[in-house]
Amino acid sequence: MLITLEGLDGSGKTTAWEHLRDRYTEYCFTREPTHSWYGDAVSRSLNNDNADPLAELFLFMADHADHLHRRIIPALNQGKTVISDRYSDSRIAYQSAALAESRLENPFEYIRSLHRPFSYSPDLTIYFSIDPETAAERAGATNKFERTDYLRLVEAQYERLFSAGTRRVTRIDATQPKTAVANQVSERIDAAMSWTAWFDWGHWPSYAGLFRIRQRILFRRWDI
Numbered sequence: 156m157l158i159t160l161e162g163l164d165g166s167g168k169t170t171a172w173e174h175l176r177d178r179y180t181e182y183c184f185t186r187e188p189t190h191s192w193y194g195d196a197v198s199r200s201l202n203n204d205n206a207d208p209l210a211e212l213f214l215f216m217a218d219h220a221d222h223l224h225r226r227i228i229p230a231l232n233q234g235k236t237v238i239s240d241r242y243s244d245s246r247i248a249y250q251s252a253a254l255a256e257s258r259l260e261n262p263f264e265y266i267r268s269l270h271r272p273f274s275y276s277p278d279l280t281i282y283f284s285i286d287p288e289t290a291a292e293r294a295g296a297t298n299k300f301e302r303t304d305y306l307r308l309v310e311a312q313y314e315r316l317f318s319a320g321t322r323r324v325t326r327i328d329a330t331q332p333k334t335a336v337a338n339q340v341s342e343r344i345d346a347a348m349s350w351t352a353w354f355d356w357g358h359w360p361s362y363a364g365l366f367r368i369r370q371r372i373l374f375r376r377w378d379i
């Protein structure tokens with residue numbers, strides 16, 4: 156099972172990820188950008204206000220490809236649950252916003268299409284919903300993306316992505332106190348895990364709706 160945490164900078168998802176790491180000690184915890192040398196290249200680019208946004212997209216993509224093959228797929232193949240702080244949706248939201256004024260006709264679709272041939276769809280995405288003003292204030296503008304006007308654009312891309320009926324996504328009100336957010340995140344994960352466990356027990360009803368859920372869990376229908 157692959158679970159991803161998504162949201163604007165300052166939405167508190169990294170704090171929640173740390174809380175989850177203490178609670179679910181048997182899971183595999185990871186993040187994007189990663190700590191590999193590809194991730195270091197991404198960080199260099201993030202710290203450069205003049206970095207080319209298309210080149211930056213490909214740095215993020217290289218980091219993602221390496222992350223998938225080195226960390227995520229091996230962990231999933233061992234039957235582990237993986238929780239990633241940011242994943243493909245971050246690219247679709249942040250880089251679509253960064254490329255909005257570029258020569259690309261439709262950056263949003265372009266970035267989705269880059270992922271489809273090789274990436275891996277999450278089973279559950281927890282979206283930390285927060286207004287861009289509060290997010291920017293909390294994030295403290297430590298990188299070029301953590302500004303209210305840019306985060307407004309990013310939020311619009313996340314909404315576009317999730318309003319298209321992406322069933323894997325569940326929202327959390329990230330303006331609540333940290334403990335309330337952390338508890339809700341754990342509840343959603345426990346609920347998803349109990350469904351998976353139930354299916355693992357081999358109860359396979361023939362009824363069509365449940366059959367589709369079963370297909371989704373077993374065959375990871377593409378949902379990026």
Ligand code: TYD
Pocket residue numbers: 164165169187188201215240241242245246247249250298300301
């Ligand atoms: P992150 O490490 O989550 O931020 P923080 O500094 O709060 O720990 O991510 C670093 C920045 O990179 C963040 O502003 C979001 C951005 N980002 C993208 O633009 N595209 C991506 O694909 C990813 C994974 C992150």
